Amino acid sequence: MSEPRTVLVTGGNRGIGRTIAEEFIAQGDRVAVTSRNGEAPEGALAVSADVTDTESVDRAFSEIEEKLGPVEVVIANAGITADNLLMRMKDEEFESVLDTNLTGSFRTVKRAITGMIRAKSGRIVFISSVSGLYGVPGQANYSASKAGLVGLARSITRELGSRGITANVVAPGFIRTDMTDELSEKQQNEYLSTIPAKRFAEPAEVAKVVRWVASDEAAYISGAVIPVDGGLGMGH
Ligand code: NDP
Numbered sequence: 001m002s003e004p005r006t007v008l009v010t011g012g013n014r015g016i017g018r019t020i021a022e023e024f025i026a027q028g029d030r031v032a033v034t035s036r037n038g039e040a041p042e043g044a045l046a047v048s049a050d051v052t053d054t055e056s057v058d059r060a061f062s063e064i065e066e067k068l069g070p071v072e073v074v075i076a077n078a079g080i081t082a083d084n085l086l087m088r089m090k091d092e093e094f095e096s097v098l099d100t101n102l103t104g105s106f107r108t109v110k111r112a113i114t115g116m117i118r119a120k121s122g123r124i125v126f127i128s129s130v131s132g133l134y135g136v137p138g139q140a141n142y143s144a145s146k147a148g149l150v151g152l153a154r155s156i157t158r159e160l161g162s163r164g165i166t167a168n169v170v171a172p173g174f175i176r177t178d179m180t181d182e183l184s185e186k187q188q189n190e191y192l193s194t195i196p197a198k199r200f201a202e203p204a205e206v207a208k209v210v211r212w213v214a215s216d217e218a219a220y221i222s223g224a225v226i227p228v229d230g231g232l233g234m235g236h
Contacts, residue, residue: 002216004219006030006068010051010108011078013039015177016127019203023211051078051104061111070115073214077104077127080137083138094141100144106152113160113169121164123214126153128171129166133236155221166211166222173229174200197230
């Protein structure tokens with residue numbers, strides 16, 4: 001097993017982010033979790049931070065660096081939806097989703113790379129979505145934000161690939177969380193009929209892929225988009 005590292009998971013107080021944090025904790029890493037409400041799973045350092053606020057992100061990093069050391073692995077997971085059909089979508093709905101999902105990820109990794117460049121190593125993983133590659137009606141804002149993460153990861157790869165830093169995208173499909181549990185049985189069946197695997201995934205199935213792509217074993221994977229979607233987005 002490799003040496004413990006300092007890992008930051010944004011939006012790690014619940015859902016997929018929480019499971020990702022638990023996965024790194026289980027392998028012995030020092031894990032910090034940020035969210036607006038500042039909760040965290042047992043074994044993680046809980047830090048309040050809003051990814052839409054650059055100063056808040058900066059303060060969170062300073063606290064993590066002081067308590068756990070420089071951040072070596074960043075999982076940009078914090079994300080929101082505000083679904084609406086394009087013709088009804090308000091500027092605010094578009095901008096708030098972009099600001100959290102895409103600009104929030106930019107703010108996080110921009111703050112992280114100073115330490116990574118100094119260390120000549122680092123792992124950045126963006127949590128995108130099949131929606132960003134495949135497109136989903138009613139999610140023009142969300143899909144645009146999630147597709148933007150691919151460009152972000154690939155530019156980082158070209159800019160910082162020679163510094164031992166990798167940047168990858170994990171694109172989950174339908175994951176069993178509070179969000180999918182809220183769908184009616186009819187809606188669930190409609191979605192299921194489009195997924196080759198004919199099931200939703202558990203959050204741990206995403207978390208294990210994220211853990212691996214951030215590991216030493218994946219040192220030569222960068223700028224990649226790794227789907228965890230049961231085949232739903234194949235080829236996109
Ligand atoms: P949840 O809604 O359960 O969790 C979202 C997380 O993001 C929470 O921890 C929330 O914490 C945090 N967050 C939201 N806004 C901010 C903010 N401004 N600053 C800091 N943290 C914030 O979502 P999921 O676990 O379902 O999703 C996690 C990621 O996976 C998201 O990026 C999502 O788009 C993506 N995804 C999810 C899929 C699914 O099926 N569930 C499928 C594909 C992708 P708090 O509100 O306390 O700040």
